[in-house]
Amino acid sequence: MGVDWNSFLEGFTTAMSFQNLMFIILGGLLGTIVGMLPGLGPATAVAVLIPITFGMDSTSALVLLGAIYYGAMYGGSRSSILLNTPGDGSAIAATFDGYPMTRKGQAGQALTLATIASLIGGTIAIVGFVFLAKPLANFALQFGPAEYFFLLLFTLSAVVSLAKGNMIKGFVSMMLGLLITTIGIDSQSGVYRYTFDVPHLSEGVDFLVVIIGIYAVGEVLYNILLLNDDSQRIKESVGKIWITKEQWKRSFWPMIRQSPVGFLIGILPGAGGSIASMISYSTEQQISKKSEEFGKGAPEGLAAPESSNNAAAVGAFIPLLTMGIPGSGTTAVILGALIMLGLQPGPMLFQNQPEVAWTFINSLFIGNIALVIMNILLIGFLIKILKTPPRVLYPIILVLAFIGTYTLGYSIVDFAILMIFGVIGLFMKILNIPTAPLILAIIIGHQLEQNFRMASVSYDSIFGMMTASPIAILFAVLTVLSVFLPMLLGRLSRVKVDNKG
Amino acid sequence: MEIIRFIVPSIILIISVIYLILTFNLPESKVGNPTAAMNYPLLIGFSLLGLSILYLLSEIKDKKKAFTAFKIFADKELTIKVIVVLVFCLGYTLLFERIGFLISTTLFLGALLFLINGKRKWLVNVIVAVVFSFSAWYTFSELLSVSLP
Numbered sequence: 001m002g003v004d005w006n007s008f009l010e011g012f013t014t015a016m017s018f019q020n021l022m023f024i025i026l027g028g029l030l031g032t033i034v035g036m037l038p039g040l041g042p043a044t045a046v047a048v049l050i051p052i053t054f055g056m057d058s059t060s061a062l063v064l065l066g067a068i069y070y071g072a073m074y075g076g077s078r079s080s081i082l083l084n085t086p087g088d089g090s091a092i093a094a095t096f097d098g099y100p101m102t103r104k105g106q107a108g109q110a111l112t113l114a115t116i117a118s119l120i121g122g123t124i125a126i127v128g129f130v131f132l133a134k135p136l137a138n139f140a141l142q143f144g145p146a147e148y149f150f151l152l153l154f155t156l157s158a159v160v161s162l163a164k165g166n167m168i169k170g171f172v173s174m175m176l177g178l179l180i181t182t183i184g185i186d187s188q189s190g191v192y193r194y195t196f197d198v199p200h201l202s203e204g205v206d207f208l209v210v211i212i213g214i215y216a217v218g219e220v221l222y223n224i225l226l227l228n229d230d231s232q233r234i235k236e237s238v239g240k241i242w243i244t245k246e247q248w249k250r251s252f253w254p255m256i257r258q259s260p261v262g263f264l265i266g267i268l269p270g271a272g273g274s275i276a277s278m279i280s281y282s283t284e285q286q287i288s289k290k291s292e293e294f295g296k297g298a299p300e301g302l303a304a305p306e307s308s309n310n311a312a313a314v315g316a317f318i319p320l321l322t323m324g325i326p327g328s329g330t331t332a333v334i335l336g337a338l339i340m341l342g343l344q345p346g347p348m349l350f351q352n353q354p355e356v357a358w359t360f361i362n363s364l365f366i367g368n369i370a371l372v373i374m375n376i377l378l379i380g381f382l383i384k385i386l387k388t389p390p391r392v393l394y395p396i397i398l399v400l401a402f403i404g405t406y407t408l409g410y411s412i413v414d415f416a417i418l419m420i421f422g423v424i425g426l427f428m429k430i431l432n433i434p435t436a437p438l439i440l441a442i443i444i445g446h447q448l449e450q451n452f453r454m455a456s457v458s459y460d461s462i463f464g465m466m467t468a469s470p471i472a473i474l475f476a477v478l479t480v481l482s483v484f485l486p487m488l489l490g491r492l493s494r495v496k497v498d499n500k501g
Numbered sequence: 502m503e504i505i506r507f508i509v510p511s512i513i514l515i516i517s518v519i520y521l522i523l524t525f526n527l528p529e530s531k532v533g534n535p536t537a538a539m540n541y542p543l544l545i546g547f548s549l550l551g552l553s554i555l556y557l558l559s560e561i562k563d564k565k566k567a568f569t570a571f572k573i574f575a576d577k578e579l580t581i582k583v584i585v586v587l588v589f590c591l592g593y594t595l596l597f598e599r600i601g602f603l604i605s606t607t608l609f610l611g612a613l614l615f616l617i618n619g620k621r622k623w624l625v626n627v628i629v630a631v632v633f634s635f636s637a638w639y640t641f642s643e644l645l646s647v648s649l650p
Binding site: 055166178192194226389395400406410415431432452456 | 509513516520523527528529530531533537538540541542545546548549552553555556559570571573574576578579580582583586587590591593594597598606609610613614617618619625629633634637640641644647648649
């Protein structure tokens, strides 16, 4: 098998070092706090907290960011369950049965159940990761520019077409992202593109500034508009914390079943936690003998999506670390952070710096356990944090966004870019234009262009690129399918409805 | 029919046209293929142009449906707050390098807190603004040795 046990064990010991354990706990806690804020999710948490990793060695920084990401997922399920406001797509399914449980006075039990489900999902997925990562990295080593170009293109189009909603808006968002990446000196010819004689722009627009602008400034501005909405306050008491035997019995098999499902969906580019948790929720609802209780506070209706989205979160790290392909807006933010730390995820990461990759994976596992302990022990404290008025936390996040931006490039030109993207993010949110394609495009856009140009030198036409190898053909076909299949299916279902009508 | 729904698609259309004009005026590359730096942007520019037209057409098709997205601005008080927040951000940008990190950040955070958290909780606001700014300054400039103005 392709498991590199030596590196695995080495990673485990590094992750268990005192310093890294501290980072895991700190990151988990910070991530939980930001993730718990209504409307803010893992992407915002990671984006705002990236600057605190400055000056650390890359392994510790990665461990800290992983913990923040994981903590924010836990925190996100907290605000879904207690407030009915998910922080990102993958936490939506947790509201279906989690919030009804809160309304029945079982908030404490719902939180514990979600925590256990996350642990089970995460653990099963990490086992899968250990066995799949190396073979996939070896597979990806065979990719040339043409293969990479179509893989990247497929990832982008999959993110657009798998996200529910308007495909046109999704592709507009993606193209805007790609457009932004063409700003700056062209690295191959030295031509200045769209810099308007601003020296700071010659290096291009820093994608982290765009990320912080959209996910931190934009989200905060949007949430300020909702400040008078009174639904976002906890009224009910938490109730018992320990789950009952019956709740455990009903949730056990759904958790075991849905974790591998989530993991496999997480590996697919573009799919990720939102789709994994939705699919898990609906399959459990269909096979359940008590399907009428779904949506009214069925424990398995909370446990299934929660285990599935955590498994997907781990699964998403496989394409991210082995091929440098992020599957969602949030993982794109992590990819951005990795690049900033000087790590280039891709097949070479497992060849050249296996210890970094394996320390990270092990820290996810340890972080999972640490978060369970924290979440159960600190449940009262965490709920107190949730009661700290967002009116104090939103200004702080805004200020953090500016400070973080400054530390990236030491230029106030970036402040202007930050504000512009904050406003763009606000309007995208209001108009329901998905932001994930833009973020993804901004991070992989440069790579997409370079691979496109290298491939167009080797093959004279797009058709030549497509038929470069079976892998290129496969991804090219998948790209076309991901664009047209949803449209076709939409047409078909409409025709059916018309026929019935 | 609400004209307002065409604003954003039109802006995107204009952006794509400007981008295409800029692309056609890019200088030629002195090494290798002279249009090498131009081809990929052209592909993006034309795709965005096409998409913005599709977006506009879809809004025209939906023109009879109610356009509710901008209802969020109906709460005048909060809309004004968002605008004031942006003005504060601009002020912070202008002052940041002139009067230094510590003072400008305290002022910025304080102003935001007074605006969003309210005047009545002035004590909390002042404490949070001072404590946060100082600890942020300490963390970045002393612990992480990031140079701040």
